[in-house]
Amino acid sequence: MADYSERALLPEGFHDDLPPDAERQAALVTRLLDRFAAFGYDRVSPPLAEFEDSLLAGSGKTQARAMFRVMDPVTHRMMGLRTDMTIQVARIAATRLAAEARPLRLAYAGDVLRVRGGQLRPERQFGQAGIELIGEPSLEADLEVLLIAADALTAIGLENLSVDLTVPTLAPTLAAHFELSKAATKALQAALNDKDAGELAALKGEAGAVFRGLLAAAGPADDALAALGRLALPDAVQPLIAGLKTLVARLKEAAPDLAVTVDPGEFEGFEYKTGISFTLFAKGARGEIGRGGRYEIAAAEGRGRESATGFTVYLDSVIRAAPAAIPSQKVYVPFGVSLAEARRLQGEGWRTVRGLAKEADVRQQAAALGCTHILAHGGVQAIA
Numbered sequence: 001m002a003d004y005s006e007r008a009l010l011p012e013g014f015h016d017d018l019p020p021d022a023e024r025q026a027a028l029v030t031r032l033l034d035r036f037a038a039f040g041y042d043r044v045s046p047p048l049a050e051f052e053d054s055l056l057a058g059s060g061k062t063q064a065r066a067m068f069r070v071m072d073p074v075t076h077r078m079m080g081l082r083t084d085m086t087i088q089v090a091r092i093a094a095t096r097l098a099a100e101a102r103p104l105r106l107a108y109a110g111d112v113l114r115v116r117g118g119q120l121r122p123e124r125q126f127g128q129a130g131i132e133l134i135g136e137p138s139l140e141a142d143l144e145v146l147l148i149a150a151d152a153l154t155a156i157g158l159e160n161l162s163v164d165l166t167v168p169t170l171a172p173t174l175a176a177h178f179e180l181s182k183a184a185t186k187a188l189q190a191a192l193n194d195k196d197a198g199e200l201a202a203l204k205g206e207a208g209a210v211f212r213g214l215l216a217a218a219g220p221a222d223d224a225l226a227a228l229g230r231l232a233l234p235d236a237v238q239p240l241i242a243g244l245k246t247l248v249a250r251l252k253e254a255a256p257d258l259a260v261t262v263d264p265g266e267f268e269g270f271e272y273k274t275g276i277s278f279t280l281f282a283k284g285a286r287g288e289i290g291r292g293g294r295y296e297i298a299a300a301e302g303r304g305r306e307s308a309t310g311f312t313v314y315l316d317s318v319i320r321a322a323p324a325a326i327p328s329q330k331v332y333v334p335f336g337v338s339l340a341e342a343r344r345l346q347g348e349g350w351r352t353v354r355g356l357a358k359e360a361d362v363r364q365q366a367a368a369l370g371c372t373h374i375l376a377h378g379g380v381q382a383i384a
Contacts, residue, residue, distance in 0.1 A: 013117045013124030024325045025127065025315055028156050029109045032129045032313065035152040036107035039144075041131045043107045046088035052078040058298055059272030060087040066114040081113045085128050086312060090297040093134045093308070102135025102306070120287040127315030130290070134297065137307035139243055142276055143250050145292060149280060149311045150258050153289070157323040160283035162259035165221070165248070166266035167240050168273045168293070171214065177234045178207040191215075192265030206232065214265045221248045224262035247276055275309070285321035290314055331373040331380050332366030334359065345375065 010016070017025060033043060049070070056064055068081040082088060085108050093104050109129035117124050131148060133141045150161055171192060175185035188211055191199035200212045210231055217227035225245055233241065244262065251260055270277045270293060277293025292311025328351055333342050335355035342352045350373075359365045363383055366374045373380050 011124075013122055015123070020325055020328070021319070024322075025319050027325070028318060028322060029127070029129055029315065031156050032152050033107060033109055035155050036131050036148065039105070039131075039148050039151075041105040041107040041148075043109075044089060044092055045108065045110065046082070046085065046092060048111070048113075049079045049081050050088065050091075052080040054091055055080040055082060055087060058087075058090070059295060060084075062271050063087070063114075066116065068113055068115060083112055083114050084312070085110055085112060086130070086132060086310060089132045089310075090134070090308065093132070094298055094306075103141065104134040105131065106134065107131045121314070121316065123316055128312050129315060130292070130310055130312035132308055132310035134308040134310075135306050136309075137294075139247055139250075141309050142247055142294060143254065145309050145311055146247075146251060146278065147254055149290065149292065149313075150255050153280065153282065153313070153318070156318070158282040158285070158289070158318070158321055160259070161257075162261065162281045163251075164261045164263055164266070164279045164281065165244065166263050166270060166277050166279075166293075167244055167275070168267050168270040168277055169275070170237055170240050170264055171211070171267060173237050173240065174207075174210060174214075174234070177236050178210075180207065189265075189267045193268045211265075218263040218265065219261060221252075221260040221262050224264065228264060244276060274307070278311070280311070280313070282321050285317050287317065288314070289317040289321060327372070329373065330369075330371040331375055332362070332369065332371040333375050334362050337375060341375070345380070350380070 037043070052067075052069060055067065063083040066083045070079050070081070072079045089106050089108055093106065097104060107130070109127065111125055111127050113125050115124070131145065133145055146163060150163070153161055171189050172185060175188060180188070187199065188203070190196075192211070192215055195215065197212070197215060200208065200215060203211055210233065213227065213231040217224045217231075225248060228241055248260055248262070251258060269291060272295055273293045274296050275294030278291070279288045280290040280292075282289050290311055290313040292309070294307065294309040296305045297308055298305055330351045330353055331345055333345070333352050333354045335358045337354070342354060345352050353366075353369050353371055355362075355365065362374055362376070367383055371383065373382050
Protein backbone atom coordinates (compact mmCIF):
# COMPACT_ATOMS: atom_id res chain seq x y z
CA MET A 1 0.00 0.00 0.00
CA ALA A 2 1.36 3.44 -0.96
CA ASP A 3 2.37 5.72 1.88
CA TYR A 4 0.69 9.09 2.36
CA SER A 5 3.37 11.04 0.49
CA GLU A 6 2.94 8.86 -2.58
CA ARG A 7 -0.85 9.10 -2.43
CA ALA A 8 -0.56 12.89 -2.55
CA LEU A 9 1.30 12.75 -5.85
CA LEU A 10 -0.72 13.50 -8.99
CA PRO A 11 0.20 13.09 -12.66
CA GLU A 12 2.03 16.00 -14.22
CA GLY A 13 -0.41 18.72 -15.26
CA PHE A 14 -3.05 17.82 -12.65
CA HIS A 15 -3.56 19.36 -9.23
CA ASP A 16 -5.95 19.59 -6.30
CA ASP A 17 -7.79 22.87 -5.74
CA LEU A 18 -7.75 23.49 -2.01
CA PRO A 19 -9.49 26.03 0.23
CA PRO A 20 -9.87 28.88 -0.39
CA ASP A 21 -8.91 28.59 -4.09
CA ALA A 22 -11.58 26.04 -5.00
CA GLU A 23 -14.34 28.21 -3.56
CA ARG A 24 -12.87 31.31 -5.17
CA GLN A 25 -12.94 29.69 -8.61
CA ALA A 26 -16.52 28.51 -8.08
CA ALA A 27 -17.53 32.04 -7.11
CA LEU A 28 -15.85 33.48 -10.21
CA VAL A 29 -17.67 30.97 -12.42
CA THR A 30 -20.98 31.89 -10.83
CA ARG A 31 -20.37 35.60 -11.42
CA LEU A 32 -19.36 34.99 -15.04
CA LEU A 33 -22.46 32.89 -15.69
CA ASP A 34 -24.64 35.52 -14.01
CA ARG A 35 -23.28 38.14 -16.43
CA PHE A 36 -23.84 35.85 -19.39
CA ALA A 37 -27.41 35.21 -18.23
CA ALA A 38 -28.00 38.94 -17.87
CA PHE A 39 -27.42 39.24 -21.63
CA GLY A 40 -29.84 36.42 -22.43
CA TYR A 41 -27.41 33.50 -22.67
CA ASP A 42 -28.90 30.22 -21.40
CA ARG A 43 -26.61 27.65 -19.84
CA VAL A 44 -26.03 24.19 -21.26
CA SER A 45 -24.03 21.46 -19.54
CA PRO A 46 -22.61 18.77 -21.86
CA PRO A 47 -21.00 15.58 -20.50
CA LEU A 48 -17.30 15.20 -19.82
CA ALA A 49 -17.06 12.25 -22.23
CA GLU A 50 -18.70 11.61 -25.59
CA PHE A 51 -18.25 9.20 -28.45
CA GLU A 52 -14.99 10.02 -30.17
CA ASP A 53 -16.64 10.62 -33.54
CA SER A 54 -18.78 13.42 -32.12
CA LEU A 55 -15.87 15.25 -30.51
CA LEU A 56 -13.74 14.98 -33.65
CA ALA A 57 -16.46 16.13 -36.06
CA GLY A 58 -15.84 19.33 -38.03
CA SER A 59 -13.45 21.69 -36.26
CA GLY A 60 -12.96 19.12 -33.50
CA LYS A 61 -10.42 17.29 -35.64
CA THR A 62 -7.86 19.98 -34.73
CA GLN A 63 -7.92 18.62 -31.15
CA ALA A 64 -7.40 14.96 -32.07
CA ARG A 65 -3.86 14.74 -30.72
CA ALA A 66 -4.83 16.46 -27.47
CA MET A 67 -7.66 14.07 -26.59
CA PHE A 68 -7.71 11.36 -23.95
CA ARG A 69 -9.52 8.27 -25.23
CA VAL A 70 -11.22 5.41 -23.39
CA MET A 71 -13.21 2.37 -24.46
CA ASP A 72 -16.87 2.41 -23.45
CA PRO A 73 -17.41 -1.00 -21.79
CA VAL A 74 -21.14 -0.84 -22.58
CA THR A 75 -21.12 -0.10 -26.33
CA HIS A 76 -17.49 -1.07 -27.02
CA ARG A 77 -17.11 2.20 -28.92
CA MET A 78 -14.27 4.64 -28.39
CA MET A 79 -15.08 7.67 -26.28
CA GLY A 80 -13.11 10.87 -25.88
CA LEU A 81 -12.75 13.22 -22.93
CA ARG A 82 -13.50 16.73 -24.08
CA THR A 83 -10.60 19.05 -24.83
CA ASP A 84 -12.79 22.07 -25.52
CA MET A 85 -16.44 22.79 -24.73
CA THR A 86 -17.19 24.88 -27.83
CA ILE A 87 -17.33 21.73 -29.95
CA GLN A 88 -19.93 20.24 -27.62
CA VAL A 89 -22.06 23.37 -27.63
CA ALA A 90 -22.00 23.32 -31.44
CA ARG A 91 -23.20 19.70 -31.39
CA ILE A 92 -26.06 20.58 -29.03
CA ALA A 93 -27.09 23.49 -31.26
CA ALA A 94 -27.10 21.32 -34.40
CA THR A 95 -29.00 18.41 -32.85
CA ARG A 96 -31.05 18.87 -29.70
CA LEU A 97 -31.66 22.57 -30.30
CA ALA A 98 -31.91 22.39 -34.08
CA ALA A 99 -35.56 23.47 -34.06
CA GLU A 100 -35.02 26.47 -31.77
CA ALA A 101 -35.21 29.98 -33.21
CA ARG A 102 -31.94 31.60 -34.25
CA PRO A 103 -29.82 33.17 -33.07
CA LEU A 104 -29.18 30.83 -30.19
CA ARG A 105 -27.45 32.30 -27.16
CA LEU A 106 -25.79 29.59 -25.06
CA ALA A 107 -23.42 29.70 -22.09
CA TYR A 108 -21.31 26.99 -20.46
CA ALA A 109 -18.73 26.24 -17.80
CA GLY A 110 -16.77 23.11 -16.95
CA ASP A 111 -13.42 21.34 -16.95
CA VAL A 112 -11.57 20.09 -20.02
CA LEU A 113 -8.69 17.63 -20.25
CA ARG A 114 -5.77 17.49 -22.66
CA VAL A 115 -3.04 14.95 -23.21
CA ARG A 116 -0.33 17.59 -22.98
CA GLY A 117 -0.02 21.02 -21.49
CA GLY A 118 1.61 23.95 -23.25
CA GLN A 119 4.50 26.19 -22.36
CA LEU A 120 2.26 28.95 -21.00
CA ARG A 121 -0.43 26.56 -19.74
CA PRO A 122 1.23 23.40 -18.39
CA GLU A 123 -2.03 22.21 -16.81
CA ARG A 124 -3.70 19.26 -18.51
CA GLN A 125 -6.99 19.85 -16.72
CA PHE A 126 -8.42 23.33 -16.42
CA GLY A 127 -11.75 25.12 -16.38
CA GLN A 128 -13.48 26.95 -19.20
CA ALA A 129 -16.45 29.30 -19.25
CA GLY A 130 -17.89 31.10 -22.22
CA ILE A 131 -20.73 31.87 -24.59
CA GLU A 132 -21.68 30.98 -28.15
CA LEU A 133 -23.96 33.06 -30.42
CA ILE A 134 -25.15 30.65 -33.09
CA GLY A 135 -27.02 31.34 -36.33
CA GLU A 136 -26.19 35.03 -36.83
CA PRO A 137 -23.42 35.92 -39.33
CA SER A 138 -23.46 39.70 -38.86
CA LEU A 139 -20.75 41.95 -37.49
CA GLU A 140 -23.22 42.93 -34.76
CA ALA A 141 -22.91 39.39 -33.38
CA ASP A 142 -19.11 39.69 -33.26
CA LEU A 143 -19.45 43.00 -31.47
CA GLU A 144 -21.93 41.60 -28.93
CA VAL A 145 -19.64 38.72 -28.02
CA LEU A 146 -16.64 41.00 -27.58
CA LEU A 147 -18.57 43.47 -25.44
CA ILE A 148 -19.96 40.71 -23.22
CA ALA A 149 -16.46 39.29 -22.81
CA ALA A 150 -15.19 42.67 -21.64
CA ASP A 151 -18.23 43.21 -19.40
CA ALA A 152 -17.97 39.81 -17.70
CA LEU A 153 -14.24 40.04 -17.08
CA THR A 154 -14.56 43.56 -15.73
CA ALA A 155 -17.37 42.38 -13.43
CA ILE A 156 -15.06 39.86 -11.76
CA GLY A 157 -12.42 42.50 -11.13
CA LEU A 158 -9.96 42.16 -13.99
CA GLU A 159 -8.27 45.42 -14.94
CA ASN A 160 -6.62 46.91 -18.02
CA LEU A 161 -8.30 44.55 -20.45
CA SER A 162 -7.04 44.36 -23.99
CA VAL A 163 -8.14 42.46 -27.07
CA ASP A 164 -5.95 41.44 -29.98
CA LEU A 165 -7.94 41.04 -33.20
CA THR A 166 -6.95 38.85 -36.11
CA VAL A 167 -8.46 37.62 -39.37
CA PRO A 168 -7.29 33.99 -39.77
CA THR A 169 -8.66 33.77 -43.31
CA LEU A 170 -6.62 36.76 -44.51
CA ALA A 171 -3.28 35.01 -45.11
CA PRO A 172 -4.82 31.93 -46.81
CA THR A 173 -6.92 34.19 -49.07
CA LEU A 174 -3.82 36.14 -50.06
CA ALA A 175 -1.89 32.92 -50.65
CA ALA A 176 -4.66 31.70 -52.96
CA HIS A 177 -4.63 35.02 -54.82
CA PHE A 178 -0.88 34.71 -55.41
CA GLU A 179 -1.34 31.03 -56.36
CA LEU A 180 1.07 29.78 -53.73
CA SER A 181 1.33 26.04 -53.06
CA LYS A 182 -0.09 24.44 -49.93
CA ALA A 183 3.41 23.90 -48.59
CA ALA A 184 4.37 27.53 -49.22
CA THR A 185 1.13 28.74 -47.63
CA LYS A 186 1.74 26.65 -44.52
CA ALA A 187 5.30 27.97 -44.25
CA LEU A 188 4.10 31.57 -44.62
CA GLN A 189 1.48 31.14 -41.94
CA ALA A 190 4.09 29.68 -39.60
CA ALA A 191 6.43 32.60 -40.33
CA LEU A 192 3.68 35.15 -39.63
CA ASN A 193 2.77 33.36 -36.44
CA ASP A 194 6.37 33.16 -35.25
CA LYS A 195 7.12 36.74 -36.37
CA ASP A 196 9.94 35.31 -38.50
CA ALA A 197 10.97 38.15 -40.80
CA GLY A 198 13.89 36.11 -42.12
CA GLU A 199 11.60 33.42 -43.51
CA LEU A 200 9.40 36.04 -45.19
CA ALA A 201 12.45 37.75 -46.71
CA ALA A 202 12.86 34.77 -49.01
CA LEU A 203 9.48 35.41 -50.65
CA LYS A 204 10.02 37.61 -53.69
CA GLY A 205 7.85 39.95 -55.72
CA GLU A 206 4.46 41.42 -54.86
CA ALA A 207 3.54 38.50 -52.63
CA GLY A 208 6.67 38.99 -50.54
CA ALA A 209 5.95 42.67 -50.06
CA VAL A 210 2.37 42.00 -48.98
CA PHE A 211 3.22 39.27 -46.48
CA ARG A 212 6.08 41.27 -45.00
CA GLY A 213 3.63 44.15 -44.73
CA LEU A 214 1.22 41.95 -42.77
CA LEU A 215 3.97 41.09 -40.32
CA ALA A 216 4.95 44.74 -39.89
CA ALA A 217 1.33 45.85 -39.43
CA ALA A 218 0.85 44.13 -36.07
CA GLY A 219 0.30 46.66 -33.29
CA PRO A 220 -2.22 49.17 -31.90
CA ALA A 221 -5.41 49.05 -33.93
CA ASP A 222 -5.18 52.50 -35.55
CA ASP A 223 -1.56 51.98 -36.57
CA ALA A 224 -2.25 48.47 -37.84
CA LEU A 225 -5.22 49.55 -39.95
CA ALA A 226 -3.22 52.44 -41.39
CA ALA A 227 -0.40 50.04 -42.30
CA LEU A 228 -2.85 47.66 -43.96
CA GLY A 229 -4.29 50.59 -45.92
CA ARG A 230 -0.85 51.29 -47.40
CA LEU A 231 -0.46 47.75 -48.73
CA ALA A 232 -1.42 46.82 -52.28
CA LEU A 233 -4.00 44.28 -51.21
CA PRO A 234 -6.10 42.50 -53.83
CA ASP A 235 -9.87 42.87 -54.09
CA ALA A 236 -10.35 39.39 -52.67
CA VAL A 237 -9.41 40.51 -49.16
CA GLN A 238 -10.97 43.99 -49.16
CA PRO A 239 -14.21 42.78 -47.49
CA LEU A 240 -12.13 41.21 -44.71
CA ILE A 241 -10.25 44.46 -44.11
CA ALA A 242 -13.46 46.50 -44.26
CA GLY A 243 -15.08 44.27 -41.65
CA LEU A 244 -12.05 44.58 -39.40
CA LYS A 245 -12.08 48.39 -39.69
CA THR A 246 -15.78 48.54 -38.89
CA LEU A 247 -15.43 46.30 -35.83
CA VAL A 248 -12.51 48.34 -34.49
CA ALA A 249 -14.50 51.55 -34.88
CA ARG A 250 -17.55 50.06 -33.16
CA LEU A 251 -15.43 48.68 -30.32
CA LYS A 252 -13.74 52.04 -29.69
CA GLU A 253 -17.15 53.68 -29.57
CA ALA A 254 -18.84 51.11 -27.33
CA ALA A 255 -15.89 50.24 -25.05
CA PRO A 256 -13.44 53.17 -25.05
CA ASP A 257 -11.47 51.74 -22.10
CA LEU A 258 -10.74 48.50 -23.93
CA ALA A 259 -7.28 48.51 -25.50
CA VAL A 260 -7.47 47.12 -29.04
CA THR A 261 -4.57 45.76 -31.07
CA VAL A 262 -4.51 44.00 -34.43
CA ASP A 263 -2.26 41.18 -35.58
CA PRO A 264 -3.45 40.41 -39.12
CA GLY A 265 -1.18 37.39 -39.55
CA GLU A 266 -1.97 35.55 -36.30
CA PHE A 267 -3.12 32.03 -37.08
CA GLU A 268 -2.10 29.44 -34.48
CA GLY A 269 -5.08 28.35 -32.41
CA PHE A 270 -7.50 29.85 -34.93
CA GLU A 271 -7.20 27.17 -37.60
CA TYR A 272 -10.92 26.49 -37.79
CA LYS A 273 -12.06 30.11 -37.55
CA THR A 274 -13.81 31.60 -40.57
CA GLY A 275 -13.96 35.27 -39.62
CA ILE A 276 -12.67 37.88 -37.20
CA SER A 277 -11.15 36.26 -34.11
CA PHE A 278 -9.56 37.58 -30.95
CA THR A 279 -7.41 36.93 -27.91
CA LEU A 280 -8.11 38.49 -24.51
CA PHE A 281 -5.45 39.76 -22.11
CA ALA A 282 -5.56 41.46 -18.71
CA LYS A 283 -3.17 43.11 -16.31
CA GLY A 284 -1.60 40.57 -14.00
CA ALA A 285 -2.54 37.57 -16.11
CA ARG A 286 0.05 35.11 -17.36
CA GLY A 287 -0.49 34.99 -21.11
CA GLU A 288 -3.95 34.99 -22.63
CA ILE A 289 -7.07 34.75 -20.51
CA GLY A 290 -9.39 33.71 -23.32
CA ARG A 291 -10.00 33.38 -27.04
CA GLY A 292 -12.89 33.63 -29.40
CA GLY A 293 -14.07 34.37 -32.90
CA ARG A 294 -16.27 33.35 -35.78
CA TYR A 295 -16.59 29.80 -37.05
CA GLU A 296 -19.06 27.53 -38.83
CA ILE A 297 -20.90 24.48 -37.57
CA ALA A 298 -22.76 21.71 -39.31
CA ALA A 299 -26.44 22.55 -39.05
CA ALA A 300 -29.34 20.11 -38.88
CA GLU A 301 -29.88 17.89 -41.90
CA GLY A 302 -31.00 19.88 -44.91
CA ARG A 303 -29.87 23.22 -43.48
CA GLY A 304 -26.25 23.16 -44.60
CA ARG A 305 -23.90 25.06 -42.30
CA GLU A 306 -24.56 27.98 -40.02
CA SER A 307 -22.30 30.71 -38.75
CA ALA A 308 -21.48 31.19 -35.09
CA THR A 309 -19.24 33.29 -32.89
CA GLY A 310 -18.26 33.08 -29.25
CA PHE A 311 -15.50 33.21 -26.69
CA THR A 312 -13.95 31.00 -24.04
CA VAL A 313 -12.33 32.16 -20.81
CA TYR A 314 -9.54 30.06 -19.28
CA LEU A 315 -10.35 29.97 -15.58
CA ASP A 316 -6.83 29.10 -14.40
CA SER A 317 -5.56 32.33 -15.95
CA VAL A 318 -8.52 34.32 -14.68
CA ILE A 319 -8.11 33.24 -11.07
CA ARG A 320 -4.47 34.32 -11.11
CA ALA A 321 -5.39 37.77 -12.43
CA ALA A 322 -8.59 38.42 -10.44
CA PRO A 323 -8.42 40.30 -7.13
CA ALA A 324 -7.75 38.20 -4.05
CA ALA A 325 -10.86 36.98 -2.30
CA ILE A 326 -11.94 38.65 0.94
CA PRO A 327 -11.35 36.15 3.77
CA SER A 328 -14.60 34.56 4.90
CA GLN A 329 -15.99 35.53 8.28
CA LYS A 330 -16.69 32.34 10.24
CA VAL A 331 -18.31 32.33 13.64
CA TYR A 332 -17.82 29.42 16.01
CA VAL A 333 -21.06 28.22 17.60
CA PRO A 334 -20.23 26.32 20.81
CA PHE A 335 -21.61 22.90 21.61
CA GLY A 336 -25.20 22.96 22.81
CA VAL A 337 -26.33 26.05 20.90
CA SER A 338 -29.50 25.36 18.93
CA LEU A 339 -29.58 24.91 15.16
CA ALA A 340 -32.15 27.72 15.04
CA GLU A 341 -29.57 30.11 16.48
CA ALA A 342 -27.01 28.99 13.90
CA ARG A 343 -29.54 29.61 11.15
CA ARG A 344 -30.23 33.08 12.52
CA LEU A 345 -26.54 33.91 12.26
CA GLN A 346 -26.43 32.49 8.75
CA GLY A 347 -29.33 34.74 7.83
CA GLU A 348 -27.19 37.69 8.90
CA GLY A 349 -24.46 36.59 6.50
CA TRP A 350 -22.22 34.61 8.85
CA ARG A 351 -20.74 31.21 8.15
CA THR A 352 -21.20 29.03 11.18
CA VAL A 353 -19.00 26.21 12.49
CA ARG A 354 -20.76 24.16 15.19
CA GLY A 355 -18.94 22.61 18.11
CA LEU A 356 -19.53 18.87 18.31
CA ALA A 357 -18.41 18.40 21.92
CA LYS A 358 -18.03 20.59 25.00
CA GLU A 359 -14.76 22.48 24.73
CA ALA A 360 -12.34 23.28 27.50
CA ASP A 361 -11.22 26.46 25.72
CA VAL A 362 -13.80 27.77 23.25
CA ARG A 363 -11.60 30.52 21.81
CA GLN A 364 -8.68 28.17 21.23
CA GLN A 365 -10.91 25.64 19.49
CA ALA A 366 -12.52 28.35 17.34
CA ALA A 367 -9.15 29.72 16.25
CA ALA A 368 -7.84 26.22 15.45
CA LEU A 369 -10.81 25.70 13.10
CA GLY A 370 -10.18 28.94 11.22
CA CYS A 371 -12.99 30.96 12.77
CA THR A 372 -12.70 34.71 13.10
CA HIS A 373 -15.49 35.11 15.69
CA ILE A 374 -17.30 33.17 18.37
CA LEU A 375 -20.84 33.23 19.68
CA ALA A 376 -20.62 34.13 23.36
CA HIS A 377 -22.92 35.80 25.87
CA GLY A 378 -25.69 36.06 23.33
CA GLY A 379 -23.61 37.96 20.75
CA VAL A 380 -20.88 37.54 18.15
CA GLN A 381 -17.41 38.49 19.35
CA ALA A 382 -14.15 38.76 17.44
CA ILE A 383 -11.41 36.38 18.46
CA ALA A 384 -8.63 38.51 19.91
